[in-house]
Amino acid sequence: MKHFLLSSALLVALGTTAGAATLSNLADENSTIAAWGSTGTHFYGQTVTLGAASSLDSVQFRIDDGGDVTTFDLHVYAWDGSTTTGANLASNAGATAGVDGMSDVSVLTGGISLNAGQWLVGFQALAGGASQLWGGVDDSSGGYAGGEFVFQNNSGDSSDLLGGSFDTWSVEDTAFAFEFDELPSVPSVPLPAGGLLLLSGLGGIAAIKRRKKRAAQL
Numbered sequence: 001m002k003h004f005l006l007s008s009a010l011l012v013a014l015g016t017t018a019g020a021a022t023l024s025n026l027a028d029e030n031s032t033i034a035a036w037g038s039t040g041t042h043f044y045g046q047t048v049t050l051g052a053a054s055s056l057d058s059v060q061f062r063i064d065d066g067g068d069v070t071t072f073d074l075h076v077y078a079w080d081g082s083t084t085t086g087a088n089l090a091s092n093a094g095a096t097a098g099v100d101g102m103s104d105v106s107v108l109t110g111g112i113s114l115n116a117g118q119w120l121v122g123f124q125a126l127a128g129g130a131s132q133l134w135g136g137v138d139d140s141s142g143g144y145a146g147g148e149f150v151f152q153n154n155s156g157d158s159s160d161l162l163g164g165s166f167d168t169w170s171v172e173d174t175a176f177a178f179e180f181d182e183l184p185s186v187p188s189v190p191l192p193a194g195g196l197l198l199l200s201g202l203g204g205i206a207a208i209k210r211r212k213k214r215a216a217q218l
Contacts, residue, residue: 020057023048024177025144026104028137029062033149033172035131036063036123037070042154043161044134045122046174047079047147053115054180060106061123062135062175069098070128074107075161079118083163089114096128102135104177111181120150121178124158135175143173 036044044061059074074092077084089112097103105123137143149169154160 020181022177022179025137025173026175026177029135029175031136031138033134033136036125036134037130037132038125038127039130041151042125042156043122043152045120045150046176047118047120047150049118049146050114050116054182056109056112056114057181058106058108058179059121060104060177062102063096063105064102064133065096065129067098067100068129070096070132071126072123075122075124076112077120079120083166084120084161137173137175139171149174
């Protein structure tokens with residue numbers, strides 16, 4: 001029991017860190033969304049809601065490029081429910097698989113720090129395929145409740161993504177998987193308080209030992 005109390009004191013003093021977590025609806029994919037590409041709708045994205053601050057480590061969407069590779073830039077913005085706020089936090093580029101049929105297209109972000117709230121994550125097409133399909137999840141079958149599919153016809157001008165006009169499709173989500181490396185999910189006790197708690201535990205153990213020694217002498 002004494003060892004348990006000491007371990008608990010250390011745990012409270014240091015705090016705990018949650019492991020990696022993936023937010024995904026890929027297993028529920030049941031529809032397609034058209035048509036994304038460099039001469040179609042340039043930007044497709046998905047809004048998500050975070051309950052706590054996290055670091056976004058990777059982004060994955062499911063895309064059928066029909067064998068025509070499309071290059072793109074990743075964009076990550078804070079979302080106020082109708083448009084983006086603040087600058088694009090991503091600086092990553094990628095390309096589709098270049099195969100006929102649905103493929104998972106992933107981008108490693110290197111860790112983008114996001115606060116709690118709503119965020120828009122998506123791909124801005126640069127060059128390549130003109131009419132590509134994205135995997136989707138029809139909300140009538142129980143889609144993701146924390147966001148929706150968002151798109152913008154910006155004729156290739158990505159500056160329109162900052163505070164611009166977007167279309168949303170509340171009955172559909174993209175098929176996505178976002179991996180987060182969560183920041184500490186249990187607030188740490190400030191060091192002085194944690195130190196006092198630890199010392200209290202050690203003091204209690206010492207007091208028990210002194211009482212046992214005194215009882216033995218009697």
